[in-house]
Amino acid sequence: GAGVSQTPSNKVTEKGKYVELRCDPISGHTALYWYRQSLGQGPEFLIYFQGTGAADDSGLPNDRFFAVRPEGSVSTLKIQRTERGDSAVYLCASSRAADYEQYFGPGTRLTVT
Amino acid sequence: SQQGEEDPQALSIQEGENATMNCSYKTSINNLQWYRQNSGRGLVHLILIRSNEREKHSGRLRVTLDTSKKSSSLLITASRAADTASYFCATDYQGGSEKLVFGKGMKLTVNP
Numbered sequence: 001g002a003g004v005s006q007t008p009s010n011k012v013t014e015k016g017k018y019v020e021l022r023c024d025p026i027s028g029h030t031a032l033y034w035y036r037q038s039l040g041q042g043p044e045f046l047i048y049f050q051g052t053g054a055a056d057d058s059g060l061p062n063d064r065f066f067a068v069r070p071e072g073s074v075s076t077l078k079i080q081r082t083e084r085g086d087s088a089v090y091l092c093a094s095s096r097a098a099d100y101e102q103y104f105g106p107g108t109r110l111t112v113t
Numbered sequence: 114s115q116q117g118e119e120d121p122q123a124l125s126i127q128e129g130e131n132a133t134m135n136c137s138y139k140t141s142i143n144n145l146q147w148y149r150q151n152s153g154r155g156l157v158h159l160i161l162i163r164s165n166e167r168e169k170h171s172g173r174l175r176v177t178l179d180t181s182k183k184s185s186s187l188l189i190t191a192s193r194a195a196d197t198a199s200y201f202c203a204t205d206y207q208g209g210s211e212k213l214v215f216g217k218g219m220k221l222t223v224n225p
Contacts, residue, residue, distance in 0.1 A: 042201050042215030056210035098211040106155040
């Protein structure tokens with residue numbers, strides 16, 4: 001079956017703009033995760049959804065970041081008033097349930113100029 | 114930080130040799146997962162090992178877990194040039210949510 005997909009693959013935006021990043025998890029996976037990865041580092045956790053609700057949003061760096069998963073499938077990560085420090089690869093992962101393998105999408109490379 | 118740490122940070126070997134990567138972590142875990150990443154994009158899941166398991170195999174991969182030492186190792190046997198990538202261990206800590214905490218990764222280069 002299809003893996004996790006993310007759109008767009010690349011996004012270039014100007015400082016101060018709003019962006020939305022989309023994640024389509026593997027069909028039937030109830031858990032969805034967002035991470036971001038800076039160059040030379042491992043991925044860092046942002047937020048975890050179990051179904052429609054955010055079970056853990058402790059990794060969101062500030063209130064400019066917000067994520068939704070209204071129907072328990074597709075998720076959107078929203079970043080307001082982007083800053084150059086937000087530039088990174090944003091990765092989405094899904095798993096069939098908690099405590100199972102997390103499968104990652106190809107990521108969205110966000111560049112804030 | 115509860116970050117896992119891979120050791121060594123970089124390894125260069127010849128095709129056909131075995132490669133061993135180690136991961137240490139700090140607190141009790143539910144499971145530990147190993148991933149491979151090419152060119153800084155998507156991570157490919159390799160193996161998940163649970164806290165009550167000591168060893169798992171998948172093809173040319175062998176993972177061990179020593180919870181008393183809070184460490185894991187990933188062995189790739191008979192390496193190929195295509196194994197060239199960055200490898201990460203990621204831990205799901207007990208008492209937390211299901212988030213994974215990643216190390217900084219280890220760069221493996223397999224020379225033809």
